[in-house]
Amino acid sequence: MSLLALTPMLRTPDLPASIAFYTDVLGFQRQGGAAAEGWAALARDGIELMLSGLNAHEGDTAPAFTGSLYLRTDDVDGWWRRLQDTARVCYPIEVFGYGMREFAVYDNNGYLLQFGQPIAAHDEATP
Template structure:
């Protein structure tokens, strides 16, 4: 294997890309159709070595009908390693729903967690 990138099912790709760009500092790499279009089927973002893909719910379910049986309940969390945890927390704490402030874990890491605009839990660790 060379790499793995999550492709997340979302209701609105454009709003999701805006959240990851404006709140978390990701760069929008590519979209389908082009970003200027009012509705997007798919998009990819990158920040350092982290990459994520987002695909519009109905588009993804058409591609993979087995996903139609998937409930809308969020069951995915993403664990993201960062270099400046406190700086990132200060930058986004007023722009995102913080569900766990910076704390020390049992495995001796500093972490905090937020919920993105789709309900996915993002845990940031240093």
């Protein structure tokens, strides 16, 4: 018995704006669904994400998530240059004692997206 994948499902009151953020700002491609259908499946570089409207059955009134989505990358500086002026920054790029160079931004709903690269991999990629 195996788990084959984990696909986060983020709920949003403005599905068209969320689809636009993830496709236009982060470069995801729509794989299925549409705003008119109340959901969308997105993918980029082997990472999958689903978006849906608020779920009345569970009493959703606003986006809520107490964690973050941590995206490991091979070019944290490139992502920082791309996002620092187009997304609301939580904290700027910095090196942490646990061996990661990372930064964090919020999506259009306030979900926290952290981008990180191991320091050793960053140092190897920097000439």
